[in-house]
Amino acid sequence: MDGVHDMGGMDGFGPVQPESERDPVFHAPWEARVLAMTRAMGVANGWTIDMQRFAREELPPHVYLGSTYYQKWFLALRQMLIDHGRIGADEVAAGHALHPAAPLPRGAFTAANMERIMRRGTFDRPASAPARFKVGERVRTKNIHPATHTRLPRYARGHVGVIERIQGCHVFPDTAATGEGEHPQWLYTVVFDARELWGADADATLKVSIEAFESYLDPAV
Amino acid sequence: MTTQDHHHDHDHSGGSELSEMQLRVRALETILTEKGYVEPAALDAIVEACETRIGPHNGARVVAKAWADPAFKKALLEDASKAVATLGHLPRVGEHLVAVENTPQTHNIVVCTLCSCYPWDLLGLPPVWYKSTPYRSRTVKDPRGVLRDFGVTLPDSTEIRVWDSTAETRFVVLPMRPAGSAGLSEDELAKLVTRDSMIGTGLARAPGAA
Structure with missing residues (x-):
């Protein structure tokens, strides 16, 4: 989609603000929880990395540009959970579970699943035809x-x-x-x-x- | 935008006033936990791994090894995933890792204009600026301007090569070995390798520099 996420070459966002290499990985505790929940729910639901990217791209443009990185992750995760029927908007409003759990395709995420998160997925697949283009073409x-x-x-x-x-x-x-x-x-x-x-x-x-x-x-x- | 305005001297004291984001995130975690979708301890383990197990210290070991060992450097440039896997003391990196070499003729810079793709299993989670709109928008068009933001000026004759990470290939820059580093051990060399030098927005430190 021709969204604001596709920003290569756009002007007007100002200078890059370098960060000390000694800065913490997360700048607030909630950022770490958002990352962990996103990873865990991605595995438990079998959501591909591109499904998750697409969810962030679908945030309204003003929300996308006006949110920090982990705010975008949070908003997209919550929306995916609602869209896939894992949680209800009423539960979000209440801050508690109100309905029975939905079955997750890969089961609940437990500490035993940790290694699946820390090992990057593999994306290459057997080819059904030779490559159409050659190096130098x-x-x-x-x-x-x-x-x-x-x-x-x-x-x-x-x-x-x-x-x-x-x-x-x-x-x-x-x-x-x-x-x-x-x-x-x-x-x-x-x-x-x-x-x-x-x-x-x-x-x-x-x-x-x-x-x-x-x-x-x-x-x- | 708030990413740019972020100051690091707040939100860390654990004061009684919780931010709105903290409350919203806590509410979501409560719902997921009550439904039995996730164990909080599993989330703790992910956070801990992100903060300690992965990080640019791993990439620095790889660069130092490449500077010290020409055979390893050759293997790294041919197939970085395979070469890194031969170093037993590092966490396993995924496939499709590509190392690109800086030379006096060519300087490489890595960006992801579409999101935030980054070789996190070798360098850890990306810094805030890497995920920011200024970096994602400008690097493919005005990389020398971006380098100036980092205090880096390269000769006009140096070719700049920007790698936009638009697929699942992941790029790490092999920075130039700094002058005056002959005879240093791999451990000493690794201390000269900065995170930014492996993204291409910085250079390796000179020995003796802070």
């Missing part, structure tokens, strides 16, 4: 605007780049996000000259790459 990204989740950022649509690496065959986020399945595809690192993306005045020493799924790409003629 010129490709053009498609000009697509799906209303749902995609990982092709707006600033990199409709531009010519070069295949630099072939990263294997990976779960396709655009379908994984909506529960339509994994539909694995070849994944490529595609590198663009900054002047291709940002025009003739762009920094001539800058190159930008994205990780692009095969269906995002056409051969450049």
Whole structure:
């Protein structure tokens, strides 16, 4: 979706505010609880990483831009729990459980499940066809605007780049996000000259790459 | 926006006045616990692991090893997940980790414009600025400006390469080994490796620098 989360190249957000490397991992105790609950409920419900990203992208634009990182996580988690029928809006208002629990697809999250959280998932899958593009080949990204989740950022649509690496065959986020399945595809690192993306005045020493799924790409003629 | 205004001298004293967010989050945890969806102790364990087990200290060990051992460096640049797995003393990192090398000719910077993808199993959870709108919006267009925000100026002739983490591949920068570090042990080298140098918004420390 063409949402505010897709912010590569937007102006006006001001300077980056570096942070001391000695700063704590969490800046308030509730942030840590939000992260832990999100991870735990993701595992217990079998929600894919892209389903969770999509939920955050669907926050209203003013909420997305006006919330801190963990506020966004909290709002998206609570909405997913409601949308999937795990909790009720009346329970949120009451601050307590009012109804019987719903069965969770993977069962309740207990301390015994810890290692599943700390081990990153694997996203590569067996390929059903050879890779369409070769390293060094010129490709053009498609000009697509799906209303749902995609990982092709707006600033990199409709531009010519070069295949630099072939990263294997990976779960396709655009379908994984909506529960339509994994539909694995070849994944490529595609590198663009900054002047291709940002025009003739762009920094001539800058190159930008994205990780692009095969269906995002056409051969450049 | 509030991420940018955050000061670190509040909210840590455990005062009696709970913030609105704290109350809302506590309410959700209460509901999930009462329904039996999650054990609070399991949440405690996740938090503890995020605060102690993972972190940039792990990445620093990998960089120091690459500086000290050319064969390991070669393996790391070929397949970082596999190379890191050979170092038994580190927590297991996931697949699809890619290490990219800074040289006098090329400086690499990692960003995620769409969300906050970050090699957390090697570097820990990302800092606030990495997840902020200024960093996510500007890095792909004006990386030299972003570097200036970090006090880093590179020669005009250095090529800048920005890696936008738009899939499940995860990037870690192998910073240049600082001058004057010859003869240091791996432990001493690891102390020169900053988190920001492994994201590409900083350089490794010079020996003797604070």
